[in-house]
Amino acid sequence: xxxxxxxxxxxxxxxxxxxxxxxxxxxxxxxxxxxxxxxxxxxxxxxxxxxxxxxxxxxxxxxxxxxxxxxxxxxxxxxxxxxxxxxxxxxxxxxxxxxxxxxxxxxxxxxxxxxxxxxxxxxxxxxxxxxxxxxxxxxxxxxxxxxxxxxxxxxxxxxxxxxxxxxxxxxxxxxxxxxxxxxxxxxxxxxxxxxxxxxxxxxxxxxxxxxxxxxxxxxxxxxxxxxxxxxxxxxxxxxxxxxxxxxxxxxxxxxxxxxxxxxxxxxxxxxxxxxxxxxxxxxxxxxxxxxxxxxxxxxxxxxxxxxxxxxxxxxxxxxxxxxxxxxxxxxxxxxxxxxxxxxxxxxxxxxxxxxxxxxxxxxxxxxxxxxxxxxxxxxxxxxxxxxxxxxxxxxxxxxxxxxxxxxxxxxxxxxxxxxxxxxxxxxxxxxxxxxxxxxxxxxxxxxxxxxxxxxxxxxxxxxxxxxxxxxxxxxxxxxxxxxxxxxxxxxxxxxxxxxxxxxxxx
Amino acid sequence: xxxxxxxxxxxxxxxxxxxxxxxxxxxxxxxxxxxxxxxxxxxxxxxxxxxxxxxxxxxxxxxxxxxxxxxxxxxxxxxxxxxxxxxxxxxxxxxxxxxxxxxxxxxxxxxxxxxxxxxxxxxxxxxxxxxxxxxxxxxxxxx
Numbered sequence: 001x002x003x004x005x006x007x008x009x010x011x012x013x014x015x016x017x018x019x020x021x022x023x024x025x026x027x028x029x030x031x032x033x034x035x036x037x038x039x040x041x042x043x044x045x046x047x048x049x050x051x052x053x054x055x056x057x058x059x060x061x062x063x064x065x066x067x068x069x070x071x072x073x074x075x076x077x078x079x080x081x082x083x084x085x086x087x088x089x090x091x092x093x094x095x096x097x098x099x100x101x102x103x104x105x106x107x108x109x110x111x112x113x114x115x116x117x118x119x120x121x122x123x124x125x126x127x128x129x130x131x132x133x134x135x136x137x138x139x140x141x142x143x144x145x146x147x148x149x150x151x152x153x154x155x156x157x158x159x160x161x162x163x164x165x166x167x168x169x170x171x172x173x174x175x176x177x178x179x180x181x182x183x184x185x186x187x188x189x190x191x192x193x194x195x196x197x198x199x200x201x202x203x204x205x206x207x208x209x210x211x212x213x214x215x216x217x218x219x220x221x222x223x224x225x226x227x228x229x230x231x232x233x234x235x236x237x238x239x240x241x242x243x244x245x246x247x248x249x250x251x252x253x254x255x256x257x258x259x260x261x262x263x264x265x266x267x268x269x270x271x272x273x274x275x276x277x278x279x280x281x282x283x284x285x286x287x288x289x290x291x292x293x294x295x296x297x298x299x300x301x302x303x304x305x306x307x308x309x310x311x312x313x314x315x316x317x318x319x320x321x322x323x324x325x326x327x328x329x330x331x332x333x334x335x336x337x338x339x340x341x342x343x344x345x346x347x348x349x350x351x352x353x354x355x356x357x358x359x360x361x362x363x364x365x366x367x368x369x370x371x372x373x374x375x376x377x378x379x380x381x382x383x384x385x386x387x388x389x390x391x392x393x394x395x396x397x398x399x400x401x402x403x404x405x406x407x408x409x410x411x412x413x414x415x416x417x418x419x420x421x422x423x424x425x426x427x428x429x430x431x432x433x434x435x436x437x438x439x440x441x442x443x444x445x446x447x448x449x450x451x452x453x454x455x456x457x458x459x460x461x462x463x464x465x466x467x468x469x470x471x472x473x474x475x476x477x478x479x480x481x482x483x484x485x486x487x488x489x490x491x492x493x494x495x496x497x498x499x500x501x502x503x504x505x506x
Numbered sequence: 507x508x509x510x511x512x513x514x515x516x517x518x519x520x521x522x523x524x525x526x527x528x529x530x531x532x533x534x535x536x537x538x539x540x541x542x543x544x545x546x547x548x549x550x551x552x553x554x555x556x557x558x559x560x561x562x563x564x565x566x567x568x569x570x571x572x573x574x575x576x577x578x579x580x581x582x583x584x585x586x587x588x589x590x591x592x593x594x595x596x597x598x599x600x601x602x603x604x605x606x607x608x609x610x611x612x613x614x615x616x617x618x619x620x621x622x623x624x625x626x627x628x629x630x631x632x633x634x635x636x637x638x639x640x641x642x643x644x645x646x647x648x649x
Contacts, residue, residue, distance in 0.1 A: 032531060039524040046517045053510065066513040100535055107528060225629030228605045284604050347518040377522065384525045391532050398539065404646045405633030 024094035032103035050349030098465035112444035146455035153459025167218030206453035213414035221406035266439030317435035334371035345378030557642035562588035589639030
């Protein structure tokens with residue numbers, strides 16, 4: 001902690017921004033990034049060689065030698081250069097931020113890039129003017145944009161006041177986004193997720209998860225003391241004080257609303273799980289989690305009874321082989337892919353990505369990249385990928401544990417949980433552990449909204465990990481919430497300096 | 507065995523090995539970090555002085571907290587607040603199970619939490635600001 005902990009004015013903030021530009025080496029990050037680059041290079045070579053040998057192998061012959069060519073050397077070079085550029089930016093600005101997050105996330109993004117370059121390129125095409133870009137190239141573009149966001153957010157964000165002081169504004173923005181999607185959203189595969197404004201299209205639920213965490217962190221940190229202190233007893237359950245139940249019930253209602261209106265089961269599950277997780281982190285009360293789970297079971301049961309699309313999902317999950325050519329096709333194909341992968345996998349580029357001209361698994365680049373990785377890298381590779389997600393989660397929770405105050409701790413924990421829960425939901429869905437819900441695999445799946453939102457998360461985590469940053473802004477006077485306890489008298493203006501009749505004790 | 511299969515499988519296994527080498531390197535960093543953190547974790551929280559007109563305690567001073575800490579002008583307090591408006595035994599901070607509590611020890615000028623006067627044991631969150639006399643202290647999480 002620096003000597004100057006007073007709340008800084010904007011003028012000194014700008015001053016400190018410039019004075020802080022003192023380069024500080026980050027050897028650990030650099031070393032790990034070199035390992036990442038080497039791994040990706042080798043991966044690209046094996047994938048390229050396997051793909052090059054495919055025609056010969058398909059003809060029933062065995063190639064004479066290995067044709068050592070990379071998938072797309074320029075794209076990989078650009079990606080590695082992007083990673084190093086972000087590293088250099090962090091070195092130049094000299095912030096003491098986490099050195100493990102960037103390499104871990106860079107590895108996941110790189111594996112995603114290799115996968116997208118290796119899948120049939122016709123899955124996605126976008127044209128800007130005359131130039132036409134296919135799957136791998138579009139993904140590279142999004143990844144570079146995401147790296148830019150990580151770099152900018154990770155260096156520029158020094159104060160969290162803009163997040164914590166405007167939590168209700170953020171919440172309103174989130175709800176407005178949700179309404180916009182509801183009113184003007186475009187339907188894709190019977191799911192209304194995509195919001196298109198002019199040429200720009202995106203999935204607001206991706207950025208909504210960040211907004212949700214910001215709001216919950218703000219709300220819970222302000223009322224944490226009270227939520228721990230007070231409780232209403234209903235039978236064996238200890239519930240939060242009734243006035244504080246309202247936002248939580250509202251949260252539950254919003255999650256249900258997303259399912260009913262947008263038919264987006266994945267986002268609803270993610271939001272609700274993160275909400276429960278943060279509530280537990282903030283209060284340490286298991287009873288709240290139990291209550292949340294009971295609400296979840298009730299909600300799930302009602303939705304199953306009422307809505308066809310929910311019932312279909314659950315039925316497919318229970319028995320995908322009942323209709324393997326139609327509704328169960330995706331899951332059955334994914335299970336075959338995992339099975340074909342075995343322990344060591346078929347090797348990158350040697351899997352079965354297509355049947356005829358169709359990809360073997362529909363939506364393989366967005367919803368089923370894990371199945372593709374499972375086939376080509378095997379159980380061993382899959383465990384490594386899951387391990388990388390664990391690393392990201394561990395870093396987030398560690399940053400939370402080292403945070404100076406409750407808001408930052410809850411924010412970091414919540415952001416880590418978003419990544420972890422989302423990865424779990426889609427991975428478990430791919431593996432038929434839970435019903436499949438269509439959300440993206442963070443950092444790996446194809447898709448701009450997903451990559452950019454996750455980049456914002458990584459950038460914020462990096463910014464929060466810096467211990468030498470702005471101290472938290474002064475807390476606001478105890479609001480109506482804490483006064484419910486009736487132990488703190490007076491409102492906002494009753495500071496001793498202003499109180500009349502003050503006596504010196506000396 | 508022919509050359510192609512052997513070479514390509516060597517490359518593939520090398521790739522998986524590198525993936526695990528990276529994971530191993532990362533986990534080693536994480537373990538070292540966690541061990542370091544568990545060694546230094548003795549405090550339950552800390553008080554940071556954010557305003558001190560008389561310079562005692564000095565601005566920016568950090569007080570690591572045990573489960574019980576007393577504040578006041580008397581030299582026997584855990585944290586000595588040498589301020590003309592502070593009482594000898596002014597306030598007490600206690601950590602009870604899940605949360606910090608602040609209690610006013612019937613001081614002359616009162617103890618203030620985020621600008622409101624403290625009357626009984628009051629729960630205190632990290633980031634909250636305590637005022638004793640003219641000295642303001644912020645409760646922070648242990649690092």
